[in-house]
Amino acid sequence: MNHRTTLRTALLAATALTASFAIAGCAAEDSPAGGSDGKPALSVSGAFMPEPVNGDMAGGFLVVENGSDTADKLTSVTSTLSDDVQIHETKNQKMQQVRSMDVPANGELRLERGGSHMMFMGLKSKPKVGDKVAVELHFEKADPVKVELDVKERTYNPKHH
Structure with missing residues (x-):
């Protein structure tokens, strides 16, 4: 050369x-927009649990917001309050357990009274108003998200507060 x-x-x-x-x-x-690792960018707001009527079970509510172009799925919930936390949806006024729930890209998953929610079965203790219940949300793509549910009075409805 x-x-x-x-x-x-x-x-x-x-x-x-x-x-x-x-x-x-x-x-x-x-x-697609997401975290620096390409995973969905999820955040949680409005997390609460109405004070349970008895020590057997309780419901939990929150909103998972997805600020990315990548859809995800809520696949499970874990908590120290119960070894059996289920994800339920309500269709035709009937509650049923589901394996996962969609968290749409640039959208939200709403777990709210009268609709989809978390169900804590076989409580280890009965939370009282003012307590906080720690949960960890597990997703198909995103890393787990730790959240504290504020225990509110039984009649609490965030739409009216």
Whole structure:
């Protein structure tokens, strides 16, 4: 190889490398928004539990907000209050346990009175108004999210407070 050929090869390689960085940069801007690791960006608000009527079971309510272009699913809930926390949906005025619930991209999953909710079965203790109940939400894609449910009076409804 002569000096001119070596220079031309080096110049072509540098141009190709620069072009690949530019293409990669464009691809990154067009990829779905999420956490820095590409997972859905989830946050939780309005978490509460009405004071249970008895020590057998309790309901839990909250909103999971997804601020990304990547959909996810709530797959389970764990808590120190109960070894059996179920995810329930209400359809046609009937409550039924489900394996998961969708958390839509750029949307929210609402667990609220009269609709989908968490059900704590076989309580280890009976929480009182003012207590906090720790739960961990598990998702198909996102990392688990730890939340505290504020125990409110039995009649509490966030739509009216």
